[in-house]
Amino acid sequence: MLNVCSADSLRKVDIGGRRYRRCRPSVRRARVHVCVNGNAGCSLPHPCHPNPCHNRGICHISETYRGDTFIGYICKCPPGFSGVHCQHNINECERDPCKNGGICTDLVANYSCECPGEYMGRNCQYKCSGPLGMEGGIISNQQITASSTHRALFGLQKWYPYFARLNRRGLVNAWTAAENDRWPWIQINLQRRMRVTGLITQGAKRFGSAEYVKSYKVAYSDDGKTWRTYKVRSKDEDMIFRGNVDNNTPSASSFTPPIEAQYVRIYPQVCRRHCTLRMELLGCELSGCSEPMGMKSGHIQDYQITASSIFRTVNMDMFTWEPGKARLDKQGKVNAWTAGHSDQSQWLQVDLRVPTKVTGIITQGAKDFGRVQFVGSYKVAYSNDGERWITYQDEKQRKDKVFQGNFDNDTHRKNVIEPPIYARLIRILPWSWYGRITLRVEILGCTEEE
Structure with missing residues (x-):
């Protein structure tokens, strides 16, 4: 040596x-x-x-x-x-790293979590069970198609596929397949691959008689041409999901493992009278970080929501359209934020209290004594200290990105923010509007763990 x-x-x-x-x-x-x-x-x-x-x-x-x-x-x-x-080899599962009912498997110098369908992430920390937009209108009529449409009253009454929205009201308020359709289906095009973790179904009444889907199968596709039927776990057998037992009570089914696809198709198997359906898809973006941050639920409190100005109808305090009312789907006569001025210097601000990954925004307009009001387009700015603000940029055009807003007072409009924003404070900057600047909103994202 x-x-x-x-x-x-x-x-x-x-x-x-x-x-x-x-x-x-x-x-x-x-x-x-x-x-x-x-x-x-x-x-x-x-x-x-x-x-x-x-x-x-x-x-x-x-x-x-x-x-x-x-x-x-x-x-x-x-x-x-x-x-x-x-x-x-340390058993990492002894410290219970898997949250929300996840099942931990110890590996060599590692672990894995098998998450319930409605959760995802390394530790099952991200909830993935939000409505994807049938009821709220984020999914447009053009995204909903079907094998056939039932026509009644000599063809005057049509039960179109885009009526298949959960809790839809009215005389014609659901999709019904044609009587001669032996293999009916209804299909949703999500326009991009998404993670689908569940489905809520509902029947309806037609001429006073209850109609609904008792059981159904689910298929999915990435291109709308090649389809795969959801299978019983660990078996080469089509899963048959239980549907409804009456015309109005919603029935929920979860997908474990979840579906990741752009297209989802429902195949009714057993129906009462006619195959009649209202529905909502549940899930999230593939990233898993697209849960509501709390505007609608109230988790974000009123003091966290501020604005540049406030409008009062007929100058009365009882009709003050303050920022704390800017909550998605808020009801009542005064149910949104309305700016006191109609110009491009107005803003609505949400303080998320901690730096947060923001992946999307849902907007909605409102009515003021019957007058339709909404924001047609907007920009987004963000900050961590409330002093230095950055306006979100269009990466391709290298200028401020203008997001498309609403076209009526009630329909939800969702915009995905990609790449996401990491910030504590979010400002929505109205850029165009109809009537007065009026907003109800929800912020989508997640608080990332260290």
């Missing part, structure tokens, strides 16, 4: 009253020995060669001696291993 204890690399040490020389730690740490003064051999065994540490542990020499030789070492273990020689 090569003697690394050369004269220019030694320093004197006292061990038991005797004088020795020891290699400087900076000189080939993997070959460090204690050498008797003048010894030219220095070929004693090295405690870290071969490496006694398992699983890629790193061996470090300790200040322990036997006579004139280092004999002590310490194994620095990589994450996931423990023991004197890093020989033990």
Whole structure:
């Protein structure tokens, strides 16, 4: 063995009253020995060669001696291993990393979480069960198609597929397949691949008689041409979902594992009288970070919502359209925020209290004593301190991005923010409007864990 204890690399040490020389730690740490003064051999065994540490542990020499030789070492273990020689695989599942009912599986120096259908993320921390837009109108009429449409009263009454919206009201308030349609289906084009975790179904009444779907199958596709039917888990057998038992009570089914696709198709199997359906799809964006942050639910409190100005109808306090009312689907005579001025310097601000990943915004207009009012387009600005504001940019055009807003007072309009915003404060800057600047909103995103 090569003697690394050369004269220019030694320093004197006292061990038991005797004088020795020891290699400087900076000189080939993997070959460090204690050498008797003048010894030219220095070929004693090295405690870290071969490496006694398992699983890629790193061996470090300790200040322990036997006579004139280092004999002590310490194994620095990589994450996931423990023991004197890093020989033990730590069971990461013992600390319960999986949230919301997730099932933990211990792996070598790692773990995995099997999440319930409505949750996702490494630790099942992201909820993925929000409505995708049948009831609210985010899914447009053009995105909903079907195998056929039932026509009644000599063809004057048509039960179109785009009537298949959960809780739709009116005389004709659902989709019904034609009587001669032996294999009916209704299909939703989500316009991009999304994660679908569940479905809510509902029947309806036609001429006073209850009609509904008792059971159904589900298929999905990425291109609208090649379809896969949802299967019973671990079996090559089509899953048959239970539907409704009356015309009005919603019935929910969850998909575990969830569906990831652009197109979702429902195949009624057993129907009462006619195959009549109202429905809502549940899920989220593929990122999983698109849950409502709390405008509609009230989790975001009134004091967190501010605005540039406030409008009062007939200048009365009881008809004050304050920012705290700017909540998606808020009901009542005064049920939104309306700006006191109609110009492009107005804004509505939401303080999320902590830096948050924001992936989307849903907007809605309102009516003021029958007058339709809404924001037709808007910009978005964000900040972490309330002083320095950045306007969200269109990456391709390299200028402020103008988001499309609403076209009526009630329909939801969702805009995906990609790439997402990371900020505490979000401002919506109305750019065009109809009537007065009027908004009801929801912020979509998630608070990312460290």
